[in-house]
Amino acid sequence: MSDLPDQTVIQAHAEVIRGLEPFARENLSLLKSVEESWQPSDVLPDMTGEGWPEAVARLRQQARAVPDGLLVVLVGNTVTEEALPAYQTMLNRHPGVTDATGASEDGWALWTRGWTAEENRHGEILSRYLYLTGRVDLRAVEVTTQHLLRNGFDPGTGNDTYRGLVYTSFQERATKISHGNTARLANESGDPLLGKICALVTGDESRHEEAYKRFVSKIFEVDPSGAMVAFAEMMRHVVAMPARRMSDGGEGLFDRFSAVAQRIGVYTARDYAEIIEHLVGLWNVRALTGLTSAGAEAQEYLGKLADRYRALAERAAARPLPKRAERFSWLFGRSC
Ligand SMILES: [Fe+2]
Numbered sequence: 001m002s003d004l005p006d007q008t009v010i011q012a013h014a015e016v017i018r019g020l021e022p023f024a025r026e027n028l029s030l031l032k033s034v035e036e037s038w039q040p041s042d043v044l045p046d047m048t049g050e051g052w053p054e055a056v057a058r059l060r061q062q063a064r065a066v067p068d069g070l071l072v073v074l075v076g077n078t079v080t081e082e083a084l085p086a087y088q089t090m091l092n093r094h095p096g097v098t099d100a101t102g103a104s105e106d107g108w109a110l111w112t113r114g115w116t117a118e119e120n121r122h123g124e125i126l127s128r129y130l131y132l133t134g135r136v137d138l139r140a141v142e143v144t145t146q147h148l149l150r151n152g153f154d155p156g157t158g159n160d161t162y163r164g165l166v167y168t169s170f171q172e173r174a175t176k177i178s179h180g181n182t183a184r185l186a187n188e189s190g191d192p193l194l195g196k197i198c199a200l201v202t203g204d205e206s207r208h209e210e211a212y213k214r215f216v217s218k219i220f221e222v223d224p225s226g227a228m229v230a231f232a233e234m235m236r237h238v239v240a241m242p243a244r245r246m247s248d249g250g251e252g253l254f255d256r257f258s259a260v261a262q263r264i265g266v267y268t269a270r271d272y273a274e275i276i277e278h279l280v281g282l283w284n285v286r287a288l289t290g291l292t293s294a295g296a297e298a299q300e301y302l303g304k305l306a307d308r309y310r311a312l313a314e315r316a317a318a319r320p321l322p323k324r325a326e327r328f329s330w331l332f333g334r335s336c
């Protein structure tokens, strides 16, 4: 784990974040109103309508074209989305953005609840799709979600709100990339409905990514050295994926899921390097001046980081892929 900040730093950062409450409020426009939001029912077969058997049959027919590897990644993404209570809890652990009552009108609290309300549709639509396909062992999937929620998730921010917002910037971009690639592969394999579902989710993740990045941009404006150090500290260890502690009762499930995601190109080491480069560029990390010595040290570290990860990714890509197929309870014990 990276060096976690002490309470004095955490409280000083919380003060800055409190000062940015009006900025959080301004950016509520990146959320959509309920009226203009898509809902899972807009896309999935209408079970009250006349033609529901045909609609379900069509869905199942198209879903047969989805290869096992893509199905595994889709299940992993679904489980990740279904663990949303862990992520709302995470945000509320960070001082300055905490929703003090659970129904607070504070700008940060409004953001967190609005964000959660949009995210909640992701697990819902993906789970319902998986249910209707008849292609996965739904009980094994549900067991995985229950385990993940019980096991919890530590993003490694030490409850420092600067680090928390760096984490969410990184993570929303990562999920955008992952759902976006899943959409593309679904379309290519012949399931346009799944392509559409994943594209809708990608659109949400993209707005969320934009918001969290703006929040951190603002922190860079008001406290450049603090922001720089927080960014660097979050990057000193591999960014923890939210579903890292997923389990279906056995061992190593997340690693097997990640191996498939890497193999089929849904989320790869290259994507990881790209996200770092994107954030370093966006936050103008290399060009900032007037930093404290800790800030300058962090800047030096961050400036070279994407190249380091890119070199690692290229080296990994040059190695032959492991032949071993991964076994999944989600696929009734089949390997892929
Ligand atoms: Fe999501």
Ligand SMILES: [Fe+2]
Binding pocket: 119, 172, 175, 205, 208
């Ligand atoms: Fe998200």
